[in-house]
Amino acid sequence: MEKVRLGIVGIGNQGSGYVTKIQRGDVPEMEIAAICDISPERLEWAEKNHPDVARFDDAEKMMDSGLIDAVLVSVPHYDHPKYSIMGMKKGLHVICEKPAGVYTKQVKEMNEVAKECNVKFGMMFNQRTRNVYRKLREIVQSGVYGEIRRTNWIITTWYRTQEYYDSGSWRATWSGEGGGVLLNQCPHQLDLWQWICGMPSKVYTKMHFGKWHDIEVEDDVTTYVEYPNGATGTFITTTGDAYGSNRFEITLDRARIICEGTTIKVLEYTMPTSEHISKGKVFTNPPILGESTISCNNNGDQHMEVFKAFAAAILRDEPLTAAGTEGINGLTLSNCMHLSAWLGKDIIVDEFDDDLYYEELMKRVATSKRKENVKTVVVDTSGTY
């Protein structure tokens, strides 16, 4: 195999952008060999713009066609596990859009299948390719500054207008997306948060549903967490604040780290806080060793990097950007947040009851209302993720 032949399940906003880029050669070791969508309009779009790419209106037929080696799952969230599992069982390599699914119960099953099938399975966590987060992870995970004491991420740059929510009948519904800002916008940050700082052990969330928009799901979330070592953290997000902030603060034992945009500021001490707190004089801080500012390059098309790594993994067994089985981590946080908000209780992550979560979610799905008279818009999402 010289080039990976990719088939795409679902040619919506994201999918159509990928086709254009991959077909013009942005991912040298990959080509789009087939696409599949249930919408005649989307297939017409494909015929017109990419007549050389095979078209299917049924995912299984595409997977059985022999035309493809790998499949991208780019359908509504609920069906991510279904089509990922289908692909893996047919011996195809799979890359799945975020989130891994809507509830961890189904993602656990997907991960089980991934273990059994000898294929590559990756998640489209394109933000993991950003230099600023790679660097941040390296700093924290190296352990050079000791353990985490506190993490605060204010990530309110996900502003969305009502027109956005009205652009698809499934958008921001319990039955269509299974959640709001946590399921659609924040899977990246939830993944990065745990990728950089590790998984919290306890979650408590205050959540507002349709606070700023005419939607049934959450658009305003404040979460408090505790880590296994006792450190605490917050995660604040919304789609209701114009512009918003993206400020990620990580307090380590021997350094204070603040990440804003593509810049990381590190204030480093000569003595760990935990040592200074017991030895230091009244009203002193540990002596400062130095302060550094790391201005990271904002690398361009992150999705293409994920595809490049995916192709290299298939062709030469190189590492994936994000193993598919890691998709469950951010989703677990997301599910814990919803369950905490619904029940008004602390959720112990290790004891997270995915049956209860599913039950609570289905109560909401049962009364969920798809929007009527929506104007389906295929929007240009470049620069919005």
Added chain:
Amino acid sequence: MEKVRLGIVGIGNQGSGYVTKIQRGDVPEMEIAAICDISPERLEWAEKNHPDVARFDDAEKMMDSGLIDAVLVSVPHYDHPKYSIMGMKKGLHVICEKPAGVYTKQVKEMNEVAKECNVKFGMMFNQRTRNVYRKLREIVQSGVYGEIRRTNWIITTWYRTQEYYDSGSWRATWSGEGGGVLLNQCPHQLDLWQWICGMPSKVYTKMHFGKWHDIEVEDDVTTYVEYPNGATGTFITTTGDAYGSNRFEITLDRARIICEGTTIKVLEYTMPTSEHISKGKVFTNPPILGESTISCNNNGDQHMEVFKAFAAAILRDEPLTAAGTEGINGLTLSNCMHLSAWLGKDIIVDEFDDDLYYEELMKRVATSKRKENVKTVVVDTSGTY
């Protein structure tokens, strides 16, 4: 009266600094006429350093002496209302150190007495004199940018070593201070928060007691609030993070405001978010009108400014920096946070049960242990408030 003759109840860390400054003329319309302390060592210090100032070992005697027009209450927190009430009832003007008291029950009584007595009653909220907070309040309260949507204050610059806590047997005990970082360090920010943004209507808090220090009270606090208009907010504080952050973000309908240190950054839009959210196109933000950075002067000795205003209020009926009766606001927030953390429940501010709070506090006071073998240190607190 040309000069206000002040008597000080309690010559500890703060009090002794004031005497030196006021006696050298930092507050032209005020002089220290008498001081009172129960500690012979402190009276010796006074005799040695300020032999011209009358000394008392009993507050009531000082108040009855005819030597003073006004009194500063600078004793441990629990006794703030007691001595403030005593002064007011004797016709003396009163200025009280923060917090106004430890529990709102006693502060309500103090405020009742203040209403009946025709004297000036002020709170030592010296941080209200800081230009940066005055400006911030002016911006928010002017209403020019519309209503508040979110407030996030990360105020973790209150780092304290164990030696600090070991410097007084009463420090960081339920019986001595009635709380930790909220009662000792944060009364300023709790006051400023409500002074600038108004009082929240609901409070939920996660609190850790002796997490970073060998103390029985809280040294790590994460609070979530809701405002009467539905806006949300967070307040994060600790004495356990070296250096820490002081970042106060206020999202208004037509501007995003970020205050760090003495700098205020304002990102202003041409259209309110609430209007744009319903009219704006997919993936747009309201157009930016402009961005401004206000670098405020960090005015020097804030306490002296409070004393100047207090003297001017007594002599010429000019406005106080902070009316004494406003001290209850920040304390109410503080009490709500403790009660929320103790009960694990939301506290509705208007329905705050001060009897229940008192009961819960007294349970902790009953088992509170004063530290033994402490090294009492009178420390220089300049620059630490």
